[in-house]
Amino acid sequence: MSRSNIEVVFKDDILLGEGPHWVEERQDLIYVDIPGQAVHRFVPSTGKDYKVQMDGRTTFIVPVEFKPNTYLIGIERSIYEFEWDGISADVFKLNKMKTVEEDFPKNRFNDGKCDPQGRLWAGTMGYETDPGVVELEKGHLYKLDKNNQLSTLVDKIGISNGLAWSTDSSKFFYIDSVSFTVDVFDFDSTAGIPSNRQVLFDLKKNGIAGLADGMTIDTQNNIWVALHSGGKVLHIDTTAGSLIETIDFSNRASMLTSVAFGGRYLDELYVTSANYRLTPEQKSLETDSGALFKVTNVGAKGVGGGISYRV
Numbered sequence: 152m153s154r155s156n157i158e159v160v161f162k163d164d165i166l167l168g169e170g171p172h173w174v175e176e177r178q179d180l181i182y183v184d185i186p187g188q189a190v191h192r193f194v195p196s197t198g199k200d201y202k203v204q205m206d207g208r209t210t211f212i213v214p215v216e217f218k219p220n221t222y223l224i225g226i227e228r229s230i231y232e233f234e235w236d237g238i239s240a241d242v243f244k245l246n247k248m249k250t251v252e253e254d255f256p257k258n259r260f261n262d263g264k265c266d267p268q269g270r271l272w273a274g275t276m277g278y279e280t281d282p283g284v285v286e287l288e289k290g291h292l293y294k295l296d297k298n299n300q301l302s303t304l305v306d307k308i309g310i311s312n313g314l315a316w317s318t319d320s321s322k323f324f325y326i327d328s329v330s331f332t333v334d335v336f337d338f339d340s341t342a343g344i345p346s347n348r349q350v351l352f353d354l355k356k357n358g359i360a361g362l363a364d365g366m367t368i369d370t371q372n373n374i375w376v377a378l379h380s381g382g383k384v385l386h387i388d389t390t391a392g393s394l395i396e397t398i399d400f401s402n403r404a405s406m407l408t409s410v411a412f413g414g415r416y417l418d419e420l421y422v423t424s425a426n427y428r429l430t431p432e433q434k435s436l437e438t439d440s441g442a443l444f445k446v447t448n449v450g451a452k453g454v455g456g457g458i459s460y461r462v
């Protein structure tokens with residue numbers, strides 16, 4: 152059993168928090184609310200959360216290196232360059248860069264992150280009626296290179312979700328939520344090509360309920376996976392492919408969506424959650440649903456902050 156301590160650091164009107172990204176230089180956390188169509192910035196030193204409303208489901212956010220206040224974000228089926236001062240309610244700039252899957256207007260982007268080399272990876276998903284109930288094999292995983300070239304790396308995806316790379320960039324960990332597995336690829340970091348996909352951890356075989364959602368990696372090359380509809384964060388050994396530990400959010404929030412290490416020593420685990428499509432029973436029981444959590448005493452540290460897009 153985990154000795155970690157779970158604390159709510161912010162709870163307001165968030166429907167489905169996602170894509171937490173620790174900005175080391177500023178010591179703050181940016182994240183999105185997908186159905187709430189918003190970008191948030193949480194500042195731990197003051198406890199304040201700032202929000203800007205977007206026009207469309209906003210699914211991931213990564214800063215652009217050396218361009219203060221500039222980010223790449225995913226909205227619906229497009230990737231935009233986005234400028235925001237992190238405080239005001241105004242979007243300063245929003246330039247569409249790419250749109251995908253014109254033939255599938257109900258698809259949308261989901262999780263997105265940069266690899267250690269600074270390329271953006273973002274996946275899509277089919278139309279979802281209820282958590283995990285999605286049009287199958289409609290999604291793709293894309294890579295946006297520095298030269299602004301978009302390529303498709305994985306297809307036939309249900310819900311493209313968590314992404315992480317090993318500290319030496321030789322492995323790429325990936326989650327398609329509807330497969331109920333966490334997969335691992337060999338990763339050619341120079342070319343930015345994943346190959347040799349294998350199942351690293353199978354939720355069902357381990358008797359774990361829920362859908363694997365967002366994830367992150369620690370300095371020991373072990374991963375932390377948020378469970379949507381499972382109310383847990385799993386700590387998984389990536390060498391053995393086995394469970395090290397579980398952080399249990401029972402009776403607090405069952406729809407955990409993603410995780411990111413933050414804090415001065417990168418030893419605090421931020422966890423986003425959803426207050427969206429809950430059953431009436433879940434609504435009355437899980438009063439922390441939708442909160443942004445901070446978990447301390449997890450016994451692990453993140454590998455730097457979130458990685459920016461490098462142009």
Ligand SMILES: O=C(O)[C@H](O)[C@@H](O)[C@H](O)[C@H](O)CO
Pocket residue numbers: 167169185261262279281282283284310312328362364365379408
């Ligand atoms: O959090 C996310 O990544 C998605 O946007 C959600 O849609 C969930 O993954 C999904 O509901 C689980 O099935």
